[in-house]
Amino acid sequence: MDILKQLLLIFFLCICGEVISALLPFAFPSSVISLLLLFLLLMPGIIKTHHIDKVSDFLLNTMAFFFIPAGAAIIEKYELIKGVLLPLFIITLFTTIFTFAVTGYTVSFFIKRMNKKEEKHNG
Structure with a gap:
């Protein structure tokens, strides 16, 4: 039942x-x-992390499954996109690198921020 409540919370936020x-x-x-x-x-x-931990773990563990329809659609529409594969590849490459960099810096920022809070709380 706990997972259902967590899923309902996520769906409520989506709505x-x-x-x-x-x-x-x-x-x-x-x-x-x-x-x-x-x-x-x-x-x-x-909202505490324990309010959504089980359902978020499940969604993260099954994330690849949700990309199957997109991958199948790309294969199905190959004739339409074959002329722009190189620009599409370049855009995908750069946006992936950009996303990794922004994510890394964001996580680093929040880890440092959390450590400062813990130091203030403990010291």
């Missing part, structure tokens, strides 16, 4: 993201809004 996205006067992905909502609720401790 909130959809509503906010629909209300905005410009296009913005609801999934990004949902992630921002989750982040904003995790930071002050409104």
Whole structure:
């Protein structure tokens, strides 16, 4: 039952993201809004990590499964994209490197920030 509650919490945040996205006067992905909502609720401790740990572990462990439809669609539409494979590859390469760099710096920033909080709390 615990997993169901965690999944409902995640779905609730996704629905909130959809509503906010629909209300905005410009296009913005609801999934990004949902992630921002989750982040904003995790930071002050409104939602604790143990409230979503089991379902988030499950989703992370099965993430590759969710890319199968996208991969199949790319294979199915190969004739349409074969003329732009090189630019697509270059864009994918650079955005992947950029994403890794931003993620690394963000994680490093928050680890340092958490360590400073622990030092203040302990010292």
